[in-house]
Amino acid sequence: MSHPAASLDHIRRSVPQIREELGVAPVPVRAIRDPAIYALEKERLFKKVWLKVATAWELPNPGDYKVKEMPVADTSVLIVRGKDGRIRAFHNVCTHRGNKVVPNSDFESFGRARANVLSCRFHGWVFSTEGPLKSVPLQDHFGQIDTACLGLRPIACDEWQGFVFINFDPEPAQSLADYLGDFGALFGGYPYHESTTAFRYSTVLECNWKVALYAFSEGYHVPTIHAGSLPGFRGIEHSDFKLMGPHASSTIYGAGMDAAPSTQKFAGILHGSECHKPRPDLLPPAINPERRADFQFELPNIFPNLLIHLASGCGYPGMSYFTHQFWPLDHGRTLWEGINYFRPAENAAERAAQIHVNALHRNAWLEDTATMEDTFTGIMSGAIDDMQLMDQEFLIRHAALTLDRHLEEVD
């Protein structure tokens, strides 16, 4: 941990400071409602800023690749670990005539390149996993061809703590480290890479991407929306507000809930395990700096579309952290991805307990996602022009202001 808590004092905000800095006025819903805003978001936001697209542990070996469809950038992206061990990103486009090098039918898929090359199925052009064009069938039948210039088209790619980010701007205005800024310092140092057991869910929501993002960006809804899956959740406190340039974060504390009998038994397995028990000592020092026993998780919005909830086993039993991402497919359609991360189970009882905890959280997500299409329908109806936001919804206010700033910038 290279960043002592004290060095991040400048990101902390009290409620009065949040109100002073971000304002208290209702926030217009136009950015959600207006399809023209989405067109601007594609060009001025999603094609300009760093976006998390993978984790290094998804691609552990040279030749491992992931293909991710990204309609928000009008492209398909190939993320691949080269023979040299480095992860790179390319447009998944053959430089011959534009076919996908790796065909796929889902929003994302995985594979492994044999002999560290990828071959386009259309005419057999072969590319190194590091990008260069290696061979062209019947090359001497081309009257003119410069294979040295026909490698896979690269996309800026970098890693933070094993999370792989890309930037579609050919010359990004900032490095990834600069873009993440104090967020990188706040969240850095946790052993994310050790939690390789992932339970991933996705769905296509008929709503604007910000409706889904905002729904997961506050704790105000917990006592109502989650009355079924989190009964008797006591003493919820959403505090420790932090502002970090385009990113923001805060902490969810809670005194616990009325755990059902089965949950008590499954949780007992994980809490009794050295590997899965609550590990507040592993939290970066500026997160829950007082090491309060009722810490549940840190909730940041990494602008524009990533949430990493860091729990270190202190919230949902055994859960290391969980992430959300919100990928626009169109103005009114969003691919939501939620992933629960655990350390690998060391025995079958731990595996069953993880399945239970994952199911509880998946069910809570079913409660969350139930609101989103209704919210979007309501906003599109024109019945309201503004959102009324309380203090615990400051991540929404901050994200909306940050978005406005990006859209106002003139190229």
Add this chain to the structure above:
Amino acid sequence: MTDIALPAGFQDLEPLAARWARPTENERNAIRLSAAPGDFVDFDALMAPRLEALLAHLATLPARPEDPADYNALLLAAAFAEAAPHHELYGDSAQVPFSFDARRFTPDHGTEAT
């Protein structure tokens, strides 16, 4: 599924395993979503008193047991892990009340088949 063996000491739970134990989350979801309220009541009544013993047995096994009976024991525990909240929290409803349509969620757990 009519023939699903469990380890010694748990063979009385084999009818439950035949009804509920499946290797993938999608298969378990399908069974759960088609279950009647009484199915959740029965599952809980028979399984809850044995859960601690079953977990104690599973704790002696690798995360992916090789022995078929032990593997079936894990699948039974997994089925109960996912079904128990429907009895304990959701009033024996197959759906999570006031929720998104669970069939629209797509699970993808990496190397673990779903």
